Amino acid sequence: MLKFLSIAFAGSVLATSAFAVPLTLGAGHSGDVLPSPLGISNPAYNALHGGVGQAGDSIYVFTDQGDGTYGAPGGLHLGNGTYNITMTYLGSHAGRENSYEFNFGFGTIDFDQSTAIGTAATVEHYSTGDYLDFEFNSVEGGWIDNQGGAESFGPGLVNLAFSEFFVENGHLNILAFFGDGAGDEDHNDFAVRFTVTPVPVPAAGLLLVAGLAGLGGVSRMRRKAA
Structure with missing residues (x-):
């Protein structure tokens, strides 16, 4: 089941307080769309793009x-x-060596x-409230990261783009796209899906909290009885 989140990208935007994942996206320039034809077409991409990574869909772009x-x-x-954080490789449409x-x-x-x-990989990540540390690279075109750095080798400028957020099976997702600076500005040279879920509090921790709450209640009852 998919649920799409309509978000106005003016400054930094909280995506999902309702989903207990404080994932936000800064103000990249909007108004760009994925190309038609998209160029990334494979069973995995078609199954995992979440309905927000199709040709003509809106994206938010950060450009070198x-x-x-x-x-x-x-x-x-x-x-x-x-x-x-689960990252899934969705494919690419590029003649360059990208990663x-x-x-x-x-x-x-x-x-x-x-x-x-x-292919998917999941890591347990402790965040102190910062930009996720990832980057896209092109041997011929340059690199761009998620923390404000970029370098282009030409003929065009590398770029990083994101889809809208979407919720699938109760989990928050977003797609990231790379443009490798080949000059076509089509944002389809590498695609990765991010799925982010909070790590549950361990059961022992919940029992401890419940136990402390119970002790507080007993203490209050004794004071009243006295």
Whole structure:
């Protein structure tokens, strides 16, 4: 079951307080759409794009400014807490050698064009409220990360784009797209899906909280009896 979230991207926007995942997206420039034809067409992509990654769908784009940055700060930001982040490689449409890397502190998750489409990897990530640490790379075209850095080798400028948020099976999702600077500005040179879920409080922790609450109630009853 899919549920789409309509979000006005003016500054940083809270996506999902209703879903207990404080995932936000900074103000990339809107008005761009995915190309038609999209160029990424495979069973995994068709099953996993969530209905927001189709040709003509709106995206929010962060573009290299040609000076080592992609302009205004922004990107995918996760609030405080511990979350499971699942990344799924959806495919690419590029003649260049492109790749994706996510740094989670103890190592990296890496996808490239030799990765089987539909491959997924999940990490448990403790966030202190910052932009997720990932980047897209093109050997020929340059790189752009989710934290404000970029470098283009030409002839065009690399870019990072995001779909709208959507909820599927109760989980929050968003798609990230890479444009590798080949000059076509079509945002379809590498695609990754993010699925973010909060890590539940351990059962022992819940029992401890319940026990403390119970002790508080007993204490109040004794005071009243006295």
